[in-house]
Amino acid sequence: MKEYKTIARIAGPLVFVKNTDPTPYGDLVKITMPNGEVKNGQVLDTSDEMVIVQVFEGTSGIDRNSKIRFLGENIKLGVSKDLLGRILSGAGKPIDGGSALIPEKRLDINGAAINPYSRESPKDFIQTGISTIDAMNTLVRGQKLPIFSGSGLPHNEIALQIARQAKVVGQESNFVVVFAAMGITNEEAQYFIKDFEETGALQRSVVFLNLADDPAVERLVTPRMALTAAEYLAYEQNMHVLVILTDMTNYCESLREIGAAREEVPGRRGYPGYMYTDLSTIYERAGLIKGKKGSVTQLPILTMVGDDITHPIPDLTGYITEGQITLSRELHRKNIYPPINVLPSLSRLMNSGIGKGKTRDDHKNNSDQMYANYAEGVDLRGLVAIVGEDALSVRDKKLLKFAQEFEDKFVRQGKQENRSINKTLDIGWDLFTMFEKRELTRISPELRDRYFKGKE
């Protein structure tokens, strides 16, 4: 394989190489520095005159005399069933001190788009044991449901609780977890791994770690590595895979960094104009495929910059994913765990996963009623601040009380508390007893008759 020593320019994470043979777009690159150290990169732009290489480990130490080698293939991950139980670096190399992986095959980490015609509609209810998710924002197998969080909020605990408790009711096979950390601190990573080890979940997990002090460019590869492993386990090994990606905000920051280094025209807040497309090539790698037994369910976590949901990262994510679980600083301050604010949360696939035969016939109506009452109750808090509670009508007072009890009894639960869907829905009916039956306008008359426990 030919080696070049024709570096013309080095800027940020990019190396410009001139006078090469025709080089394929997307090619993997090895850069050998004079001290023998080797770095990896990828071709971003190729022409007869100049090839632009993006270096994953950062360009520090590369000089004009470094040697460039084009490998003639794009980035691949070696996969096999032995991936389970292993901890890998963000670039896919084992870092747990275990034996080397013997890959069954090597897969292109960019994957390919699933033919929409080949997809199957997700419809299997996943019970996470968390009421606000199960009843109000139901997760189904094959969905991509992100957690919109903020710095300092317990998103990691929630993600772990979901990973621990998630199951499809009536089915034995539990989820295999593929965990990809992007730019999180060593401490956070330890927290995850410790929890995996303690609960024995590590045996059923593949962990990819790109920590805060790892090169930023590597972050662009990590989620794709993880999803390639997930797709292999799901579609070729028939497993149900839950992919946790944390923290997507760090991923997007890296994307911006590369864009700036390439001197691209920036879009909103400096993020590249193609960020939507780029994110979609990650998030869309979830789902079910006709004729395949496994599935990929995604649970990306992102921290909203300044708790702003209109910031480009949560905004573009929300447009691609099938809903979002939104955490609230206000609830967190009230010491409510999990601090999930159901109002801005949503699960788009909820309706296909709930109802008779899947969860319970009253599920939809029940959650609609809770939503409506809670929303009104929260609105009234603003009014109470001005006019005082005495000025409210009887109905408004009830709604105010409902909002309070909803947060206390329904939202609040223990970190180890695994509520069944029946239990969750029953809590809803318990809360409704403060209303008269006819006030429950979102619930159909038959269901009201069957489940309502309060006075007529």
Next chain:
Amino acid sequence: MKKNNEKTNSIPEQKSAQRKKPISVGKLYRIAGPVVVAVGLDARMYDVVRVGNERLMGEVIQIDKEKTVIQVYEDTTGIRPGEPVENTGEQLSVELGPGLLTSIYDGIQRPLPVLEKQMGSFIQRGVDAPGLDHNKKWDFKPVKKKGDTVKAGEVIGLVEETPGFTHKIMLPPSINEGRITQINEGKFTVTETICVLDNKQTVTMAQRWPVRKPRPVRKKLPPTAPLITGQRIFDVLFPVAKGGTAAIPGPFGAGKTVSQQQLAKWSDADIIVYVGCGERGNEMTEVLTEFPHLKDPKSGRPLMNRTVLIANTSNMPVAAREASVYTGATIAEYFRDMGYDVAMMADSTSRWAEAMREISSRLEEMPGEEGYPAYLSTRLAEFYERASQVIPLSAPAKIKMKDAHKDAKTAKESKQTSKELDKEKGQERKGETGSVTIIGAVSPPGGDFSEPVTQSTLRVTKTFWALDAKLAQRRHFPAINWLNSYSLYLNTLEPWFANKVGSDWRPLVNQMMSILQEEEKLMEIVQLVGSDSLPARQQLILEVARLIREFLLQQNAYHEIDTYCPLEKSRMIMKTILHFNTLGNAALDQGARIKDILALKSKDKIADAKFNKEYEKILKNAQKEMDDEFQKIK
């Protein structure tokens, strides 16, 4: 734009199967993502080219000295400089003919089921597939005979494409007038000759048309009839006309896609073209699995039978996403030309605009607002301009051009009366006019309507359905904000509603609107002092407004009966609510206490009508009960 250069004639037999000789061959110079540069290529703007050894499909988007810039519809990983680029000399075109209905295509009209067969569940590249099935035989029944003189756009025969749907085989618009020397009846594929003219032109059932060029019509007409959607808030407050345009902007989670799908399901159009442009894969799957099981409320046949789906999900190549809305518009126009009413949904035009931005930034063009290219609003306007009601080329010649030239009103009335007559006879005469209605979803970043795509869209669309995240959060669906939305078709459509539904329609609608507006004003006071301290009459307005919001505006898309609401039902609900209003005001006049009025139970009975087929009985009973209850409290 150059005319008559494109080969838009019928597809000659077999020819499409064999590879045409390229007009010019160049070689690749630079590759950077979906945009590549070739040198030594002789090409016109928007010519389709084949890139690299794998012959990936691309389109010329810029010519700069000896360099030709090409956007590639497939992933370019692994392509290297020096590989060949061939110019086909053809513009990006779609195949039109029997077999379009029930199909699902990607953005450049490759059938996804065929792609699945050829390359499995994941979309690989370098695979070519014709838009129509070239092997399937269709039963062709000529309506012209030997010796007839025919011209471009004229219908020469019929094919029953899906049960109950007649596909009219038209001469391609580019054909010259001639006399039929041969016309065949029987089973043919879309590429077999069915008709020969005396000027040596042969005609097949399939024809090609470049997607970026609107198909010609005889005359564009102003819209006259509403697109009945079965969704109360649209039909009642903010109707869109057949041949009109509408925009649904909204932040994520506000229900854009559900609204679009509801429109696709229940609109009274003959044909639905649904373009999933840069959206979620699972959503397209939902449409695919759901539509075959849903029945058209008019014909009782599966909705899929009248639907063409175009799915270019967000992770499929961005250049094909850019093309997808044009592909959709061209297919819609083709059915319009047969004299049908077509509704096209584009979900979402923001993704399309972003595709444009992405390509533009790779071309290093000077960016306009928020990085979008300066030609964004021109492109959007051109696209929405493809919606309209028209007299197609295929219309019977007996419609005199004189009529068409008369002012809008006459055309409107004459169409209505003739249609009404036909309906009475039990058969609807179609074919004199056709229409394309375009309903575009817009996904503004952060739900901020002041961004360029929303603003450019609002300048050209006439109906604006503003989705509101606040409403969605309290599960008020469809989450259309009734104060921000508008329809500029209200006056145009008034005669239609007066004729077809009842002369009281518009007054009823106006009363609904004014009560809702009144409520908004009062809410500001309520926010400060609470509702109990308002005067009785204003408390009554608040209650009536609540009835309107809950029983008229809210609609459950997932309830089998509430999902579709006939106009008559909307009218009765409005009348019942106003009945309560009238009685309430009268009772207040006679000194009744507002508390007693608000405690009445009959008004909540209206809710039951939403979920019941026998709404007439329920609403009449509710009105009667209201009468009784008000008697008691006097």
